Amino acid sequence: MPVRPRRSFALAAAVATAAALGATALATTTASAAEVPLSGYELTWGIKQSYRTYVSTYAQGTFTATDGASQAANNGVFTFTDGTGTYDTTSHALHLTFKGTLTAKSTLHGFVREMSDFQYDSAAGTLTADLVSDGGTKQQDVTLAKVAAPTSQDLKDLGTTLTAAAGTFLGSDSYANAAGDPLSALKPASTTSPSPTPSATPTQSATPSATPTQSATPSATSSSSPSASPSDTVSEPATKGDIADGRLTWGVKESFRSYVVGSVAKGKISTSGGATQAAGNGVFTFTGATGNYDTDADTLTAAFDGAVNFKGHEDNGTYGLDLTFTDLKATLDGGTGKLTADVTSLGEKSEDVVLADLKAVSTEVTAKDDVITLDDVTTTLTAAGAKAFGGFYQSGAELDPLDLSVALTADATLPTDGASSTTGTGSSGTSGGTGGTGGTDNSGTTGSTSGGVTGSTTGDVSGALASTGSEVPVAALGTAAAVTAAAGAGVVFAMRRRRTQA
Structure with missing residues (x-):
């Protein structure tokens, strides 16, 4: 030998x-x-x-x-x-x-x-x-x-x-x-x-x-x-331990973002506490990850700082839609897991709501250069998540995919992320078009592709939100009185009857 x-x-x-x-x-x-x-x-x-x-x-x-x-x-x-x-x-x-x-x-x-x-x-x-x-x-x-x-x-x-x-x-x-x-x-x-x-x-x-x-x-x-x-x-990183830092990028649901700032809700989206929103009404990034990992067991638990708030349907300073997600936490075990958050809707807070089921591309949780990265994680709305949206979206609806990366050591470099590189704090609340205002001939005008409706001065509706395929989450909006300021109670409830999946 x-x-x-x-x-x-x-x-x-x-x-x-x-x-x-x-x-x-x-x-x-x-x-x-x-x-x-x-x-x-x-x-x-x-x-x-x-x-x-x-x-x-x-x-x-x-x-x-x-x-x-x-x-x-x-x-x-x-x-x-x-x-x-x-x-x-x-x-x-x-x-x-x-x-x-x-x-x-x-x-x-x-x-x-x-x-x-x-x-x-x-x-x-x-x-x-x-x-x-x-x-x-x-x-x-x-x-x-x-x-x-x-x-x-x-x-x-x-x-x-x-x-x-x-x-x-x-x-x-x-x-x-x-x-x-x-x-x-x-x-x-x-x-x-x-x-x-x-x-x-x-x-x-x-x-x-x-x-x-x-x-x-x-x-x-x-x-x-x-x-x-x-x-x-x-x-090579240790096989298990505590997370030093990290970020999560998630858009919640693109059609929902479009609806909030569109011509029906005429609302705004804001971020705080370490969260940011990408330009052009883009996705959100949450930072400051804490938690733990085990690459042998392929498990990961990461909680993130930051909050995102959706407001719409204003009536004299009162919003019919006021929904906040904060304290987001992703858990994965063998490629599947949960996304939870604290949810505040119209002033009422529910903690650790399981918003979505997660499914990663791979069952593996592996580290490279002391960083664990998971891209394009599928998020599927749960029954509890559907309730958080006021029952408008059905359980099982597909939400935006999720990306996350966590650093296992203090000196590890997280990958560049488009959303987190922006310095803005999200949309300032544009109206999203002129749709739904109606014309003087009572025939109505067609709204913009970012969320317009074909409306009339009587509040009649002949179509759902344009191009995005989204619907008005009526049950999350609060009282009908608040809704009337945006498009009229007739518009909202008629659209509720005309739901089509976003």
Whole structure:
């Protein structure tokens, strides 16, 4: 076996080796014992928690562990046994091969994935396995994950990064370069102290303590290798923790924004408390994210500062429409979740209202450069959200998509966002056209495409809001007296009867 490049490596294996060979053997065969045999190791690795969840939940599939492999309870991680291999006393590199076969199968999604012959190589920093997809030809020694270099005196909880080959085999390119579950390669009886046997033989325990001269040497002579390898680990964000900052961009519903500032509501939209609105009656951006994340579990909870207020249908300073969203919070677990907010309508506040169901493009929550970014998250109005809009929009209606990005460290740079880069505070409340005012011949005139109606001086209506397809959210407007100032009670209630989905 060729000598692998020198790198810092925990000497748990060396100590175990001493137990296997004995101090005398080590002393008498120094020249020929560059590689010594190892046995009795176990590999523990869960691939990726979200993948296990996908197989067992969404795909309604199963994992079957055989030939020496096992799976922990509650769809937990996998263990492969009878690890044998060699430890190089010169380079301190370790190579182990494990027994056990793991099969992931889903009849619903039509796949069978078989993995066996797992091998861990500390010098290469890889975990390989033989792979079979759907009963096809076996691919041997495929690199499933890059493994972080050990930094302590055991091989426990080493970071892993799935490869492109793993993504292809598991059935989703989103797994490529994603953080996998941590990996451990240990002797079951020596988890905390890797040398229980040598401790029974003082002479042996003295010899390994001399061998650690090698452990001291690598830390000096091969310091470049460990600092390079851990730098990969350090550059990757922690798998879970608190959010340092972030922003959420969401337009609520484009047709609703158009209605508020249009010729019927003749209202205005304003933002405050850290929220902004993009120019041209655009989308809103909420800032100052707090919360937590777990990229192994693919979960994210983020709350944002800022408020947006919609006002319309004014009558002597009183608004028939006065709706405020604040304290927005997005939660995601495996690509689905909820958007909640505190909702104040006509002075009455309801906290933590679930406005929308969320569905991300990917089930993964992954970080790049210490930032988690989720774009084009689908938002679907809930029953509680429909109530917040006064029952005008139906539960299940599609709202504007949502984008969010959160920083995991204080010095991480959030991506440029068009809405948040604007300095304005939103629309000042334009009337949106002259529609609905009626002509002197009582025949009415056609309003503008930003929200006009074909109206008359009698309040009769022959059409809904132009071009946007939106409707007047009558039930959210308050009393009919307030509404009459905008377009007449007849206009509002006639339009309510003529609802068409925005």
